[in-house]
Amino acid sequence: MTQQGVRWTADQVLALAPDAASREAGSRLGVAAPWSAAGSSGDGVVWGLCEGSGGRPYRTVVDVVGVSGPAYECGCPSHEFPCKHAIGLLLLWAGGGDAVPVAEAPDWVERWIAGRRGRVVGKRTASSAGVTAGPGDQRAARRRAEQRAERITAGATELEQRLADLLRGGLAGAEQSGYELWEETAARMVDAQASGLASRVRDLGGIPSSGAGWPVRLLEECALLHLLDQGWLRRDRLPDDLAATVRSRVGLSASADGPAVRDRWLVLAQHDTADGRLTTRRIWLYGADTARTALLLSYGAAGRAPELALPVGSAFEAEVSAYPGAGRQRVALGERFTPPAPADIRPEGVTTSRAAVRYGEALRADPWLDAVPVTLARVVPVPDGDHWQLADAEGDTALPLSAPAGSRPGLWRLVALSGGAPVRVFGEFGHRGFTPLTAWPAGPGPAVPLY
Numbered sequence: 001m002t003q004q005g006v007r008w009t010a011d012q013v014l015a016l017a018p019d020a021a022s023r024e025a026g027s028r029l030g031v032a033a034p035w036s037a038a039g040s041s042g043d044g045v046v047w048g049l050c051e052g053s054g055g056r057p058y059r060t061v062v063d064v065v066g067v068s069g070p071a072y073e074c075g076c077p078s079h080e081f082p083c084k085h086a087i088g089l090l091l092l093w094a095g096g097g098d099a100v101p102v103a104e105a106p107d108w109v110e111r112w113i114a115g116r117r118g119r120v121v122g123k124r125t126a127s128s129a130g131v132t133a134g135p136g137d138q139r140a141a142r143r144r145a146e147q148r149a150e151r152i153t154a155g156a157t158e159l160e161q162r163l164a165d166l167l168r169g170g171l172a173g174a175e176q177s178g179y180e181l182w183e184e185t186a187a188r189m190v191d192a193q194a195s196g197l198a199s200r201v202r203d204l205g206g207i208p209s210s211g212a213g214w215p216v217r218l219l220e221e222c223a224l225l226h227l228l229d230q231g232w233l234r235r236d237r238l239p240d241d242l243a244a245t246v247r248s249r250v251g252l253s254a255s256a257d258g259p260a261v262r263d264r265w266l267v268l269a270q271h272d273t274a275d276g277r278l279t280t281r282r283i284w285l286y287g288a289d290t291a292r293t294a295l296l297l298s299y300g301a302a303g304r305a306p307e308l309a310l311p312v313g314s315a316f317e318a319e320v321s322a323y324p325g326a327g328r329q330r331v332a333l334g335e336r337f338t339p340p341a342p343a344d345i346r347p348e349g350v351t352t353s354r355a356a357v358r359y360g361e362a363l364r365a366d367p368w369l370d371a372v373p374v375t376l377a378r379v380v381p382v383p384d385g386d387h388w389q390l391a392d393a394e395g396d397t398a399l400p401l402s403a404p405a406g407s408r409p410g411l412w413r414l415v416a417l418s419g420g421a422p423v424r425v426f427g428e429f430g431h432r433g434f435t436p437l438t439a440w441p442a443g444p445g446p447a448v449p450l451y
Helices: 010-014 020-028 084-094 107-128 135-169 172-177 179-191 195-205 214-233 240-250 352-365 410-418
Strands: 035-040 045-050 058-063 071-074 261-274 278-287 293-301 314-322 331-336 371-384 387-392 398-400 423-430 433-440
Touching: 010 020, 010 084, 020 084, 035 084, 045 084, 045 107, 058 084, 058 107, 071 084, 071 107, 135 172, 135 179, 135 195, 135 214, 172 179, 179 195, 195 214, 195 240, 214 240, 240 352, 261 423, 261 433, 293 314, 293 331, 352 371, 352 387, 352 398, 352 423, 371 398, 371 410, 371 433, 398 433, 410 423, 410 433
Parallel strands: none
Antiparallel strands: 035 045, 045 058, 058 071, 261 278, 261 314, 278 293, 314 331, 371 387, 371 423, 387 398, 423 433
């Protein structure tokens, strides 16, 4: 595939930025002035030298169609992936023209790209060799799993007692205790190797200071935590899918075990969340043939963005395999057969009423589910007092926007795109409302990232 065949739009480039500051800084570098010796190859490699604060320019290279996804390398000291220089270089390339001509890659680019692609292929070759652990290794692994399950059981039992003490003493005590009560309890769950329980416990700490109605919200979350505890303690009696969901929710990881599904996958949305310890990147995909929505998760240590990044609105042919659990939406990305390229695919949409029904149905399989992926077919963003909602163009129902969505700049991009006319919107919908992530105009036009 030629370089021109995989050229991205500016919106797709900016959607890769790890945060707003990187988008702004990268945009300033998306012009020819700071760049020299820029070029691109026919197989999706873009490079250039960018003026920096030091005496020597930063060498920046991007593998747009890498074996395992786009990858970046820059001589700057930034810990962001991609850094502002990589974003600026991609913006310059996306703009077309003569600023980034097709050329022969210099030696430093050839060495980097050969080394990177060789490492990825080497890992896949080693994996496909099928090295099997011996009986001793299998017994040791089984014993470690049993020991961890015992620790989690002890932690879940202790947590049940603490929840009972909280309710017996009254919720007012939670407000007086502040964060210390929850942090100490969360630390106990970490000791029990139940990271999922620890995360939910920490979330409880912020509820007493969340405004009017907090006792109801705290009671609801305590009830869900109690349900998860009981699910773990009685996991042997649960259906297989629900038991797998419980194991995942308490913090036990599992390998993707579903059959490989090959499709042309549209990148619906990409967004990051950070908790101070870890950055989680959520990438939603839509299968053009299967009409299936799938979720890719990737992680980066605190202060570093995950390496996997895919441009919103592009599509690529690949295989994915589902992880165990109810719904089986999370997948692992397998072999990729084509690079990401702009596509005019649009996901099927539903009404706002059907979106609410879909969330209710999903809760039966996973009671701890915060939201489900939904594409609304024809909706109009309209104000509702101090808040906003998406009104169904074909009926008299609407979905409220979540509180965070109402304060993000993406809301105004959505309003401007609509201009009072119906638009198609993809996002996540749950008990906190609808969070729009990507939108398409009523007529022809590319996907517009909103997050």
